[in-house]
Amino acid sequence: MFIFYNAITGDGCNMKIYKSYKFRMYPNKFQEELINKTIGSCRFIYNHFLDKKVSNAYSGIKLISEFTKEKAFLKEVDSCALRNSIFNLENAYKRYYKNLGGHPKFKIKGINNSYKTNNIKSTYKGKNYNSIKLDLINKIITLPKLKEVSIRGYRNKNKLNGEIKSAVIRKEGSKYYVSVLMEEDIIIKPFTPNTIVGIDLGIKDFLVTSHNEKIKNTIKINQKRLRGLQRGLSRCKLGSKNRYKIKLKIQRLFMKIKNARKFLLHTITNKLIKENDIIAVENLDVESMKQNHYIAKCLTENHISEIIRVLNYKATWNNKKLIQIDRYYPSSQLCNVCNYQNKNVKELSIRTWQCPQCGCTHDRDLNAAINIMCEGLKIYIKTYERELMTP
Numbered sequence: 001m002f003i004f005y006n007a008i009t010g011d012g013c014n015m016k017i018y019k020s021y022k023f024r025m026y027p028n029k030f031q032e033e034l035i036n037k038t039i040g041s042c043r044f045i046y047n048h049f050l051d052k053k054v055s056n057a058y059s060g061i062k063l064i065s066e067f068t069k070e071k072a073f074l075k076e077v078d079s080c081a082l083r084n085s086i087f088n089l090e091n092a093y094k095r096y097y098k099n100l101g102g103h104p105k106f107k108i109k110g111i112n113n114s115y116k117t118n119n120i121k122s123t124y125k126g127k128n129y130n131s132i133k134l135d136l137i138n139k140i141i142t143l144p145k146l147k148e149v150s151i152r153g154y155r156n157k158n159k160l161n162g163e164i165k166s167a168v169i170r171k172e173g174s175k176y177y178v179s180v181l182m183e184e185d186i187i188i189k190p191f192t193p194n195t196i197v198g199i200d201l202g203i204k205d206f207l208v209t210s211h212n213e214k215i216k217n218t219i220k221i222n223q224k225r226l227r228g229l230q231r232g233l234s235r236c237k238l239g240s241k242n243r244y245k246i247k248l249k250i251q252r253l254f255m256k257i258k259n260a261r262k263f264l265l266h267t268i269t270n271k272l273i274k275e276n277d278i279i280a281v282e283n284l285d286v287e288s289m290k291q292n293h294y295i296a297k298c299l300t301e302n303h304i305s306e307i308i309r310v311l312n313y314k315a316t317w318n319n320k321k322l323i324q325i326d327r328y329y330p331s332s333q334l335c336n337v338c339n340y341q342n343k344n345v346k347e348l349s350i351r352t353w354q355c356p357q358c359g360c361t362h363d364r365d366l367n368a369a370i371n372i373m374c375e376g377l378k379i380y381i382k383t384y385e386r387e388l389m390t391p
């Protein structure tokens with residue numbers, strides 16, 4: 001997706017974007033209990049209406065109010081969260097009917113422990129009220145039913161500019177988090193194409209740029225520790241306290257990796273977007289790559305498609321251009337000096353090679369990144385030719 005600005009006047013334009021901010025939550029005993037109850041009630045509603053095959057949210061919501069009269073525990077929890085779980089069910093059915101997903105499944109306790117609530121605005125005696133409020137100075141979030149909960153995160157900010165739309169409250173292991181979705185207005189700066197970079201997304205390295213920057217994937221699962229824990233898990237009795245403890249440890253290990261990866265991903269993409277106006281990447285055929293086992297392992301560890309997704313939206317926000325190159329373009333086989341195509345390089349194990357025509361020695365990934373940059377520039381000129389011609 002590209003954003004076009006007014007090429008004649010060079011004016012920037014306004015745009016609304018959605019951003020989500022995640023905070024660690026520190027609920028007290030009462031709040032913790034209520035969060036768990038709400039998660040449980042949402043799961044209960046979802047499963048109940050799935051059992052009754054209610055695929056329409058409107059009729060589901062009508063049924064809820066009657067249902068609440070019977071089941072007293074539903075009155076205690078955030079009603080907005082219950083409505084959202086019906087919308088979730090409707091979406092799952094919609095996806096199923098459109099052949100985008102399987103038949104909706106019953107939710108199991110312990111998997112995806114979360115609920116969503118919306119910010120409901122109201123006016124009373126000329127004053128505006130919001131059901132969700134965020135106070136970053138005192139580090140407090142106000143949520144329906146839970147009232148004030150302490151939070152931590154975003155140390156360097158004391159205010160977020162935007163309007164709160166919704167919040168997702170999530171339990172991960174024994175910790176609680178809240179993700180706040182904000183609608184923000186941003187001004188998109190006029191686009192000036194001065195710098196370009198080509199990126200070869202990684203098999204061996206995390207990624208290699210045409211400026212010869214190699215970013216290594218330093219985050220690896222401590223396989224030995226994981227295996228040890230899994231062995232411990234299989235030795236424990238089902239439902240025992242020890243089993244639960246080990247399960248938490250495994251969850252924590254995965255969470256740590258996930259967070260570290262996220263941090264790396266955002267650091268790299270922020271840098272790339274900040275330093276370059278045009279970014280060229282290969283449009284990877286993820287599905288066919290998964291069939292190759294060697295790549296599949298790296299792929300799941302690297303999240304290549306995740307990098308492209310993040311680059312894509314960050315490029316839009318900052319008015320930079322992300323150019324995706326045809327996946328069949330032989331970026332690693334072409335010599336970036338004389339353009340000779342060396343089909344022998346197909347083999348992934350070849351890391352460096354010498355061009356038989358001009359004799360240059362190439363680092364596989366750097367050579368590919370340079371080719372991707374050149375091809376990206378070609379596509380850019382072709383696509384924006386008319387825009388470039390406008391004085």
Ligand SMILES: [Zn+2]
Nearest residue numbers: 335338355358
């Ligand atoms: Zn050559």
